[in-house]
Amino acid sequence: MDRRNFIRISSVALLPIALGLFPDRKEDGSYTIKVNSNRSFGHLLRTNTHTEPTIHSKIDTVIVGGGIAGVAAAYQLRNESFRLFEGGETLGGSSGAGDWKSARFATGAHYELAYPKEFGSLLIQSLQELRIIQWNATTELYEFTDKKYVISTEKMEQCFIAGELVEDILDEVGDISGFEKLLATYKNEMFLPTRIIDDKHLHLSAVTFSDFLQEQGVLTNELKERIDYQMMDDWGAKSDVVSALAGIHYYSCRPYDDKVVELFSPPQGNYYFIEKMIGALPKIEAVECNAMVSAIKIKEDKVFVDVIRRNGEKERVEANQVIYAGQKHTLKYIMPEAFPLFDQNEYAPWAVVNLICDKKVNFGKWQNDVLSQEETFLGFVDSNYQHNRSDAYNVITAYYCFEPKQREELVNIESSPDQWVKEVIELIEQETDTPLSRFVKHVEIKLMGHAMPIPGVNYLNLKSVPDYDQKIVFAGVDTGRLPLFSEAFDSGLEAANKVLLNQEEMKNES
Ligand SMILES: Cc1cc2nc3c(=O)[nH]c(=O)nc-3n(C[C@H](O)[C@H](O)[C@H](O)COP(=O)(O)OP(=O)(O)OC[C@H]3O[C@@H](n4cnc5c(N)ncnc54)[C@H](O)[C@@H]3O)c2cc1C
Incomplete structure (x- = not known):
């Protein structure tokens, strides 16, 4: 998220599944709270009753999971014989x-950025086909x-560091020209999807970002603190966990230094893309x-x-092939x-809190990055x-x-959300010095125990999607890819x- 701000600096220097739903409940103040969690889903899988199916059917391809990856697979197979099964009440997964009432909001991924022409043609072609993107010969993006969903550059972003308002997360860090020069050497080398990045960069997956920066002599304590925030924000872990490849990719995958890269954020976030693909299914x-x-x-x-x-009904579907686009940790059940194909994956738990307020509340910018004592809190978006x-x-x-070791925190939030919501609101008020609680009418919390795979050492593999016995093809960001919309798609x-x-x-063989 802060890449754009980073870029502004560089431009000077270089240029649910089964949802455990709480009923809406009235807080003693004036807002109601609803919790959406996928914990009961995991439980259902572990305690899967060994009852025999009562329904039997046949289809060519089964798609498991209705996140971006599963829905993109359905879109690509739209004229074929397939069925997609999603465990949650709605599609979207972490892009839900x-x-x-009349408010609409993202409960996961909420933005996407314009694409350089070097990005993968499969991705670009489909987004063009869906009329989501078009080529701009002037910007060459x-x-x-x-256009109504493109966020204005002036209202894009601000940052609160320990209660102080600054323009940029990397402001007042001291001289970062060495860091910028180093990253500039990877310009035009970092693409999406990551599978099209040249293998010569694979060695960067074998070392942590902080070790890499340290070896290059460009890391100070202050810079590390800010980079850590940015890595948590997009990759779910700090620079001493994520690989140098993930870290470099964060800053270098788009031409931020010499172009204005459009940021697109409809109210429903990246669920917009799901709607477009589902709308195209016959x-x-x-x-x-x-x-x-x-x-x-x-x-x-x-x-x-x-x-x-x-309702407890069980169906057995006979298929020729399966696309497994669910999170891979559940393969063990x-x-x-x-499962051994993915047993090294680590996942970051996330909580997303939508505070539905009356119109009077206003923080001045869309994205509000917050660096505070509460390290798990990354900031908020103002619609x-x-x-x-x-x-x-x-x-x-x-x-x-x-x-990952704090996953239990989500259980605590689920069991007593009232206190936690109070703390969330107080923290925002305290860090931004802006009143909030009296404007809140309703709160939705989405808890995701395995929200995103952490691109740690040796996780990114720059390879095509893997398969098992040729019949099960895996999709999703947790197949050695970065946790991003375009990777899933x-x-x-x-x-x-x-x-x-x-x-x-198969046809030719038979
Ligand atoms: C809070 C948050 C904010 C983010 N913001 C952005 C952003 O702004 N931009 C961006 O590019 N990326 C963002 N990301 C990352 C992006 O959301 C993900 O990379 C992408 O949505 C992952 O899609 P997926 O299809 O691979 O997996 P998922 O979204 O995890 O989908 C997997 C789906 O499979 C279903 N499923 C699993 N097992 C089964 C089963 N056994 N049976 C049936 N269904 C099953 C699940 O219910 C789920 O719907 C964000 C992620 C999070 C958590």
Whole structure:
């Protein structure tokens, strides 16, 4: 998120699944609280009852998971025979969205940036096909068609460091020209999807970002503190955990130093992309929510997929191939033999808090980065500066990122959200010196125990999506990719293409 600010500096120097829903409840103040958590989903998988299925069906391809990756795979297979099962009440996964009265808001990923022409053609072509982006010959970037959702540069961002307002997260850090010069050497080398980055950079995946910067003699304590904030914000862990490849990619993947790179953020966040892809499907009934895949078994040349619905009904679907776009840590229950492919993955837990306020609240900028004593709190977005369909409400969306060892914190929040919400509101008031609590009408909390894979040492692999026994093709950001919309999107398209290719081979063999 702070890349753009970083760039401003450089331009001077260089230029749910099954949701555990709490009923809305009235706080003794004046707001109601609703908690959405995917914990009960995990529980259901672990205690999967060994009842026999009552429904049997057949299809060519099953897609597991309705996040960006699964939906992109469905979009790519739109004219084929497939079914998509999503365990949550709605599609989107970590790019989900919510509604309250006339307010609409993102409960996960909330923005995307314009694309340089060197980015992957699969990604660019599909976004063009969907009329989401178009080529701008002046800026030489693929920019967004729906201009009303582009955030104005003047209202984009501000940063609160220990209660003080500064323009940029890297402000007042001292001389960072060595850091900038080092990053400039990777200009035009860092792309999305990461699989198209040249293998010559793979060695950068084997060392932490902080060790790398230290070796290059450009890291000071102050700089590390700020970089750590930025790494947590996008990669879910600090610079002594994420790899140098992830760190360098953060600052160098777009031409921030010599162009204005459009930032696109509709009220529903990246769920916008899900809506576009779902809208392009000829058969919407191929996509089902509240349907959780509990087991995948390969028998001879077929794959058998068990699906549990909320009413306890169990269906066994016989398929030729499966695209598995769910989070990979649950494979240990669903398909244990495939789990070793991903057993080194570490995931960052996140909590997203949407504070639906009346229109009077206003923080002055869209993105508000906050560096405070409360390290898990990263800041918030003020929907005032977004094209907002609600005349009555503004939504303040706060982001919290936890270390994997703090996963239990989410359980505490789920069991007593009232106190935590109070603390969230007080923290924002304290750090920004702006009254908030009296404007809050309703609060939605989304808890994600395994929100994003951490791109630690040797995680990024610059490879195509993996498969198991040729019949199960994996998609999703947790296949050795960065936790980003475009990585998830590309993985789904790539997995679908792999399935189509396998299908062709199978036909030729028979
Ligand atoms: C708080 C937050 C903010 C973010 N902000 C941004 C941003 O602004 N821009 C950006 O580019 N990226 C952002 N990201 C990252 C981005 O959201 C993700 O990289 C992307 O959405 C991941 O998509 P995915 O399809 O790989 O996985 P997921 O979104 O995790 O989707 C997996 C889906 O599979 C379902 N599932 C899992 N197991 C099963 C099963 N057994 N049966 C049925 N369904 C199952 C899950 O319910 C889920 O819906 C953010 C991430 C978080 C957590």
